[in-house]
Amino acid sequence: MKKVLVAGSTGYIGRYVVQELKLRGYQVRALVRNTGKIGQPGPHLEPAIAPLADEIFIGEATKPETLANVCDGVDIVFSSLGLTRPDFVHSCFDVDYRANLNLLRLALKAGVKKFVYVSVFNAHRMMEIQNIQAHEKFVDELRASGIDYAVIRPTGYFSDMAQFLNMARSGVMLTLGDGDKRSNPIHGADLAKACVDALEGNDSVVEVGGPETFTYREVADLASEVVGKHPFVASLPLWLADGIAAVTGLINRDIQDVALFASAVSRMDSVAPAHGTHRLRDYFVEMLNNEEHRQHPAPTGMAENKHESGSQPV
Numbered sequence: 001m002k003k004v005l006v007a008g009s010t011g012y013i014g015r016y017v018v019q020e021l022k023l024r025g026y027q028v029r030a031l032v033r034n035t036g037k038i039g040q041p042g043p044h045l046e047p048a049i050a051p052l053a054d055e056i057f058i059g060e061a062t063k064p065e066t067l068a069n070v071c072d073g074v075d076i077v078f079s080s081l082g083l084t085r086p087d088f089v090h091s092c093f094d095v096d097y098r099a100n101l102n103l104l105r106l107a108l109k110a111g112v113k114k115f116v117y118v119s120v121f122n123a124h125r126m127m128e129i130q131n132i133q134a135h136e137k138f139v140d141e142l143r144a145s146g147i148d149y150a151v152i153r154p155t156g157y158f159s160d161m162a163q164f165l166n167m168a169r170s171g172v173m174l175t176l177g178d179g180d181k182r183s184n185p186i187h188g189a190d191l192a193k194a195c196v197d198a199l200e201g202n203d204s205v206v207e208v209g210g211p212e213t214f215t216y217r218e219v220a221d222l223a224s225e226v227v228g229k230h231p232f233v234a235s236l237p238l239w240l241a242d243g244i245a246a247v248t249g250l251i252n253r254d255i256q257d258v259a260l261f262a263s264a265v266s267r268m269d270s271v272a273p274a275h276g277t278h279r280l281r282d283y284f285v286e287m288l289n290n291e292e293h294r295q296h297p298a299p300t301g302m303a304e305n306k307h308e309s310g311s312q313p314v
């Protein structure tokens with residue numbers, strides 16, 4: 001059976017891709033920099049990878065000296081490795097571009113057959129954002145490398161929509177602009193299926209969205225309804241959001257990128273071809289139940305039993 005190296009395996013999408021690859025019978029080597037993350041599910045209910053992956057390779061993709069042999073014996077590399085939150089050590093060019101380039105070079109050297117990379121839907125319309133530039137700079141390298149490849153271009157993830165749930169719970173819902181632009185966000189498990197389909201297929205570009213389309217205002221309303229609150233809604237005009245982004249850019253470029261990205265997607269529809277079956281309402285309910293369970297855990301005996309039946313060797 002083919003062996004796949006998964007980079008970004010401790011992130012939202014990477015975890016589901018590890019799971020989907022195992023369901024389809026692949027051998028999986030997970031590249032991990034922080035082993036503390038592998039035994040637990042992720043913060044958005046994505047699976048723990050320790051019980052799933054066949055091999056854990058410990059290395060830092062930004063440091064090529066830690067990656068020796070990472071691609072040896074590997075048929076396909078999948079990477080969702082990327083900088084998605086402020087990092088005061090690395091820039092998006094260090095991670096989205098150079099770290100993925102380190103992996104691509106090693107893949108070429110090791111004779112890997114295919115490289116599948118996760119970029120962003122509508123990237124060409126957001127090229128003023130550095131994080132998007134870094135993604136696309138890597139896509140250019142991938143295209144030029146001569147390796148068989150697929151670029152996945154997803155819309156927003158359910159993990160990002162969870163921000164609406166947090167705001168609904170806090171009692172203050174911040175929306176950008178009119179909130180009238182449409183998107184079809186996707187659950188990690190559905191996106192992972194599309195990623196592994198791409199890994200097995202022939203398309204070099206795969207645009208992926210979820211099965212339901214919402215305006216951002218509708219997502220905010222859905223989150224409020226699931227939480228059972230009527231939060232105070234503060235609508236930030238887009239010109240003000242851009243002003244705030246410009247000021248934050250003086251402090252940290254990553255925070256500025258997050259603000260610019262939020263502003264950009266609030267200005268345009270982001271509706272990609274629909275995939276999958278997971279519904280946003282179910283995800284919100286699941287997240288809420290999980291949070292309530294965390295705050296009010298079951299009596300000790302019940303919790304222990306549940307742990308024992310679900311535990312697997314690491």
Ligand SMILES: NC(=O)c1ccc[n+]([C@@H]2O[C@H](COP(=O)([O-])OP(=O)(O)OC[C@H]3O[C@@H](n4cnc5c(N)ncnc54)[C@H](OP(=O)(O)O)[C@@H]3O)[C@@H](O)[C@H]2O)c1
Nearest residue numbers: 008009010011012013080081082084119120154155156157
């Ligand atoms: N969120 C969205 O709506 C969305 C939409 C379209 C595309 N995308 C893109 O999809 C990709 C995956 O997103 P995601 O939500 O799965 O991201 P995520 O949960 O933040 O996971 C990112 C992965 O990259 C790794 N990583 C980050 N910085 C690193 C560094 N300096 N050195 C080594 N590894 C590093 C993380 O490792 P650690 O766990 O050790 O930090 C993690 O495994 C990203 O490129 C993102 O831009 C996201």
